Amino acid sequence: xxxxxxxxxxxxxxxxxAGIVVALALIxxxxxFSIIAGVDxxxxxxASFCIAVITAFIGGRPAMISAATGAMALLIVPLVREYGxxxxxxxxxxxxxxxxxxxxxxxAKLMKFIPRAVMIGFVNALAxxxxxxxxxxxxxISTITYLFVGITLLIVYIVPRFFKAIPAPLIAIVVLTxxxxxxxxxxxxxxxxxxxTQTLPSFLIPHxxxxxxxxxxxxxxxxxxAIVGLVESLLTASIVDDMTGTGSNKNKEAxxxxxxxxxxxxFGGMAGCAMIGQSIINVNSGGRTRLSTxxxxxxxxxxxxxxxxxxxxxxxxxxxxxxxxxxxxxxxWSSFSYLRKAPRSDAIVMLLxxxxxxxxxxxxxxxxxxxxxxxxxxxxxxxxxxxxTQQTNDAVLYRIEGQLFFASVERFVDAFDYTMSDSDIILDxxxxxxxxxxxxxxxxxxxxxxxxxxxxxxVKGLNAASEKIINRVGLYHDEHAKLKAH
Amino acid sequence: xxxxxxxxxxxxxxxxxxxxxAAIIASSMPDAIVEILFVVDPSKVKEEVLHSQNHNEIEFKxxxxxxxxxxxxxxxxxxxxxxxxxxxxxxxxxDYAKQHHLELIVMGSRGLNALQEFVLGSVSHKxxxxxxxxxxxxx
Numbered sequence: 001x002x003x004x005x006x007x008x009x010x011x012x013x014x015x016x017x018a019g020i021v022v023a024l025a026l027i028x029x030x031x032x033f034s035i036i037a038g039v040d041x042x043x044x045x046x047a048s049f050c051i052a053v054i055t056a057f058i059g060g061r062p063a064m065i066s067a068a069t070g071a072m073a074l075l076i077v078p079l080v081r082e083y084g085x086x087x088x089x090x091x092x093x094x095x096x097x098x099x100x101x102x103x104x105x106x107x108a109k110l111m112k113f114i115p116r117a118v119m120i121g122f123v124n125a126l127a128x129x130x131x132x133x134x135x136x137x138x139x140x141i142s143t144i145t146y147l148f149v150g151i152t153l154l155i156v157y158i159v160p161r162f163f164k165a166i167p168a169p170l171i172a173i174v175v176l177t178x179x180x181x182x183x184x185x186x187x188x189x190x191x192x193x194x195x196x197t198q199t200l201p202s203f204l205i206p207h208x209x210x211x212x213x214x215x216x217x218x219x220x221x222x223x224x225x226a227i228v229g230l231v232e233s234l235l236t237a238s239i240v241d242d243m244t245g246t247g248s249n250k251n252k253e254a255x256x257x258x259x260x261x262x263x264x265x266x267f268g269g270m271a272g273c274a275m276i277g278q279s280i281i282n283v284n285s286g287g288r289t290r291l292s293t294x295x296x297x298x299x300x301x302x303x304x305x306x307x308x309x310x311x312x313x314x315x316x317x318x319x320x321x322x323x324x325x326x327x328x329x330x331x332x333w334s335s336f337s338y339l340r341k342a343p344r345s346d347a348i349v350m351l352l353x354x355x356x357x358x359x360x361x362x363x364x365x366x367x368x369x370x371x372x373x374x375x376x377x378x379x380x381x382x383x384x385x386x387x388x389t390q391q392t393n394d395a396v397l398y399r400i401e402g403q404l405f406f407a408s409v410e411r412f413v414d415a416f417d418y419t420m421s422d423s424d425i426i427l428d429x430x431x432x433x434x435x436x437x438x439x440x441x442x443x444x445x446x447x448x449x450x451x452x453x454x455x456x457x458x459v460k461g462l463n464a465a466s467e468k469i470i471n472r473v474g475l476y477h478d479e480h481a482k483l484k485a486h
Numbered sequence: 487x488x489x490x491x492x493x494x495x496x497x498x499x500x501x502x503x504x505x506x507x508a509a510i511i512a513s514s515m516p517d518a519i520v521e522i523l524f525v526v527d528p529s530k531v532k533e534e535v536l537h538s539q540n541h542n543e544i545e546f547k548x549x550x551x552x553x554x555x556x557x558x559x560x561x562x563x564x565x566x567x568x569x570x571x572x573x574x575x576x577x578x579x580x581d582y583a584k585q586h587h588l589e590l591i592v593m594g595s596r597g598l599n600a601l602q603e604f605v606l607g608s609v610s611h612k613x614x615x616x617x618x619x620x621x622x623x624x625x
Binding site: 112115116119120123235238239241242243244245276280283284332333334338 | 528529531532533534535536537538539540541544572574
């Protein structure tokens, strides 16, 4: 996938059809995510248009769909509630700049340090939050609302079995909006929550004071958005890589997402990232190149210009039903068997990630908490050092097995018998590795203490790296070294 | 006589049962070669990517699923080759069989009940309906 022709025009028919299908499927999501964020539907629709079109040209993963997403919408709820949409636009621009830096400094490489338990927790938490955001739109409103949600769910799950050409969510919207309008059904609509303007997005500078105070307000949001956007985009890129059997440039993707967000913020759109569900729809519908993403963005805008007036009449319970489907599709249902089969520590990390996100409504905090806990658990796991004692005819042999570093020195030091005196003692490090100053300090401490009791101590079997660090900072080579030195 | 047999595999126990039958059929025919087509369902890719640390691990896990299937053929000394493809299982199997002029398709049945079949759709049903050659569905 190197030449322009390959990346754009090697699959024209499939790409155009897939792009149209994706545009149709994007509309309800872009509107619903705007409502989650607490902004006008246009903010999500403009974002989806801008981000899709821009990433089509400069993203790192052809055929991936990026637009306004639930993960990003959920992050910005408090910002919009407290400061309004202009601060959101400013935060979007700043998010973009942070992501461009991520790309420049090749942060994508760090993705391999995010344990899969955290990623599973991430998608599950996202699914739970999307579901929770729908509850106010259908719970305890009216019987007709429940009925609309129910019919929507039946349509989105059953129709695709027989008819796949048009995305089922759109069929549900068209049918039920028609029913609501002509049946004069009293039910909440998109229009109750915002307005639709049938114009192309235009350039505007976010209306915020340009000072340090503004920066301090938006910075924490922008950092969270940049991280979450990158995590979801790179996860999606891996999925598209695998589905299409092709590779992609992850750093270019990070930079592309960043540029897309900067421009989107200036055109009145909210921050977005790659969408797992839509990208899968695109590839399944035959989309393979950048053209599919571009068509999706352009056709979306075309539909809004033509149908904008009808969009505000969409009943909210229909949108809620579609979002329930999105949340069911986002959730990783194999997590339940994962919880039973995976190592206990991984299961705990996954659950912690979910709990932190659901408690704070912040996916970035969940990811960071998950990474932190798994790092601590990893350290705890490898800090188990094993020391076997063997009494031979003329010496005591200690066989040390494991990693000697700051977390394992205590166990190491405590493992020796400090009542011996006037013996020959051998410390065998063949199966061990000394990693840091604490490790060297521990070896020193043991050797010097044993010598102080009148023993003759020999250290052997150190591997080259361990020997190097011991020679650099160790003291025990000096026969007269005293413990005070530590 | 069938000389080119397609075994459709999805990594499940049903596929291993089908492999066992395919090995019996192939071993009773001289010069028969079995093509194992491992179909990766796109709707499962998200799950696979999520549960693997990197791309190598995904491929490793897929190849691992093929080991019990390969054993069936090695046991009977039947020559075989493996192809891994991503796509909607039904059409992918049918198209592959047609393109490569295979003469018999052997596949497992998931044993779904009426409701599951209504919601999930039966792969074996689709293949039986559309295949250009005889199909054996192993229960």
